Amino acid sequence: MRIRRYGARALLVELDGPGTAGELAAWLRSRRLADEVVPGARTVLLSGVRGGAYGGADGAVDGDRSDLTDAAVAGVERVLAGWVPGEARARGPLVELPVRYDGPDLDDVARRWGMTRREAVATHAAVEHVVAFCGFAPGFPYLAGLPEELAVPRLESPRSRVPAGAVGIADTWTGVYPTGSPGGWRLLGHTEASLWEPEREPPALLPPGTRVRIVVQP
Amino acid sequence: MTLEVTRAEGLVTVQDAGRRGFAHLGVPEAGPLDRPAADLANRLVGNEPGAALLETTLLGLSVRALRAVTVAVTGAPCAVEVDGRGRPFGEPLSIAAGAELSVGAATRGVRSYLAVSGGVAVEPVLGSRSTDTLAWVGPPALTVGMRLPVGPGRTPRPVDVPARVEGEGPLRVRPGPRADWFADQVLDHLTREEYVVDAASNRVGLRLTGSPLARVVERELPSEGLVLGAVQVPPDGQPVVMLADHPTTGGYPVVAVVEADDLFRCAQLRPGDAVRFRRWEPRVPGPGAAPRRRP
Numbered sequence: 001m002r003i004r005r006y007g008a009r010a011l012l013v014e015l016d017g018p019g020t021a022g023e024l025a026a027w028l029r030s031r032r033l034a035d036e037v038v039p040g041a042r043t044v045l046l047s048g049v050r051g052g053a054y055g056g057a058d059g060a061v062d063g064d065r066s067d068l069t070d071a072a073v074a075g076v077e078r079v080l081a082g083w084v085p086g087e088a089r090a091r092g093p094l095v096e097l098p099v100r101y102d103g104p105d106l107d108d109v110a111r112r113w114g115m116t117r118r119e120a121v122a123t124h125a126a127v128e129h130v131v132a133f134c135g136f137a138p139g140f141p142y143l144a145g146l147p148e149e150l151a152v153p154r155l156e157s158p159r160s161r162v163p164a165g166a167v168g169i170a171d172t173w174t175g176v177y178p179t180g181s182p183g184g185w186r187l188l189g190h191t192e193a194s195l196w197e198p199e200r201e202p203p204a205l206l207p208p209g210t211r212v213r214i215v216v217q218p
Numbered sequence: 219m220t221l222e223v224t225r226a227e228g229l230v231t232v233q234d235a236g237r238r239g240f241a242h243l244g245v246p247e248a249g250p251l252d253r254p255a256a257d258l259a260n261r262l263v264g265n266e267p268g269a270a271l272l273e274t275t276l277l278g279l280s281v282r283a284l285r286a287v288t289v290a291v292t293g294a295p296c297a298v299e300v301d302g303r304g305r306p307f308g309e310p311l312s313i314a315a316g317a318e319l320s321v322g323a324a325t326r327g328v329r330s331y332l333a334v335s336g337g338v339a340v341e342p343v344l345g346s347r348s349t350d351t352l353a354w355v356g357p358p359a360l361t362v363g364m365r366l367p368v369g370p371g372r373t374p375r376p377v378d379v380p381a382r383v384e385g386e387g388p389l390r391v392r393p394g395p396r397a398d399w400f401a402d403q404v405l406d407h408l409t410r411e412e413y414v415v416d417a418a419s420n421r422v423g424l425r426l427t428g429s430p431l432a433r434v435v436e437r438e439l440p441s442e443g444l445v446l447g448a449v450q451v452p453p454d455g456q457p458v459v460m461l462a463d464h465p466t467t468g469g470y471p472v473v474a475v476v477e478a479d480d481l482f483r484c485a486q487l488r489p490g491d492a493v494r495f496r497r498w499e500p501r502v503p504g505p506g507a508a509p510r511r512r513p
Contacts, residue, residue, distance in 0.1 A: 004395040005395070006394065006395045006445055006448075006472075006475065007392065007394075007445050007446075007447060007448070007475035007478075008475075008477070008478060008500070010445045012395045012442065012443065025242065029242070035238055035239065036238070036239065036241040036242065036443075037242060038241045038242050038443035038466055038467065039242060039443075040440060040441050040442035040443050040467050041440030041441050041442065042440045042442070043440070043442040043443065044443075045241075045442065045443025045444075045445070047241065047443065047445050048238075067500045133242070133441070133467065134242060134243045134244040134466075134467075135244050135441055135465060135466055135467030135468075136244060136465060136467070137244055137352075137353050137465075138240075138243060138244045138245045138353045138355055139243060139244060140244050142441070171438075179353070198343050198344055198355060202243065203240075203243065203245075203344065204243045204244075207242070207243055208242055
């Protein structure tokens with residue numbers, strides 16, 4: 001684990017391997033260390049690190065915009081030292097996501113995987129997907145789970161419009177488009193589930209940490 | 219309903235203190251791009267800082283007051299008229315019921331702010347009235363015919379408002395978390411060259427063109443969190459400064475971070491304007507090194 005300074009009051013925590021950023025972010029969020037705790041693929045961003053969160057190591061008050069002191073960074077490091085990966089693996093909530101595999105890139109992906117269309121569907125649906133982080137758009141989940149050997153590149157040129165509910169893959173990530181937008185992921189199918197509703201609590205159907213079981217729709 | 223939009227040219231949005239605590243779900247913070255100007259407008263009309271107000275983009279808007287209100291226009295300088303008669307910019311103005319207020323095109327800069335006593339009281343979304351233009355979380359952009367509610371206003375007390383501090387000189391930057399993905403002395407490169415504001419700039423980012431920043435690490439960056447002011451560098455080497463509606467994560471390396479107190483100037487830069495950067499080495503007080511107070 002390595003901590004990098006990121007502007008005046010943010011820190012970027014780099015993890016040694018994939019798969020633990022979401023778990024660390026959930027653990028850090030419960031400690032109210034910062035205004036925003038944003039997991040990435042292999043990092044956790046602490047933005048707006050709070051003064052009192054680690055015993056007021058630098059005497060800063062919440063909302064302070066002055067630079068984090070070395071003492072404050074050391075305070076965050078001490079908090080991080082108390083994290084044991086996998087120990088408190090709170091199994092996230094399980095969501096069953098209905099997916100119809102009718103995407104325009106399904107044949108292309110099946111060919112890349114050296115499978116029939118039916119095998120590709122079964123393979124993708126059988127993966128235990130976990131939301132590692134959200135990004136790109138509100139409620140857009142980056143689902144980890146596909147093994148490295150099934151990684152596929154993004155499209156050479158993105159589509160100008162991908163419909164809401166489209167399920168696509170890029171690298172080893174699976175994503176679901178919450179709203180219509182441009183997009184460069186290879187589309188395997190679509191879901192009728194509503195990924196993003198601001199009035200819902202939480203507004204994202206699939207926040208970080210959620211386990212996703214795909215239910216194949218005929 | 220208190221204000222009726224009779225003209226909206228260019229992007230006009232509602233902005234308040236911004237939307238915090240949802241970055242991990244992919245929701246941008248939003249909020250006024252020129253925060254000091256927005257704070258000043260609110261102060262002039264007796265609102266708390268962070269009360270919802272209107273942000274214009276280059277061309278301005280007109281509103282009809284359906285009841286008497288106090289307003290103030292700040293930010294990018296522009297002509298202010300009430301029923302066709304010129305009124306002062308940057309001062310509280312009493313608007314009678316039925317009168318029409320015009321916020322004209324910016325004579326310099328980009329974004330003007332119209333605050334109204336009591337604050338724009340549209341329904342908050344996820345705890346904020348700000349419009350995020352990346353994903354359109356929050357109230358929609360203003361269009362002609364829309365009616366906006368305004369909260370109960372107080373008669374503003376006279377305030378001693380400091381003159382607007384115009385930013386000068388290069389924008390201050392410090393090294394970003396991925397400065398080591400670029401050629402040696404990349405900060406020297408960034409601070410030596412002149413960049414020009416690209417027409418594709420918006421509330422998401424200030425896009426710059428100029429001498430490209432060369433990467434030495436060619437692999438893809440796994441997506442990671444972005445902060446306000448991050449200078450992200452896509453494969454073409456042209457820097458983009460992340461503004462209020464920036465995506466919460468990104469897959470391009472961040473070479474530098476613009477100081478928060480300089481970001482309001484990014485809000486007022488027009489396409490074609492020249493931009494320079496200078497390196498900023500903040501003096502971080504060490505433990506026990508509290509400065510002595512002067513008597």
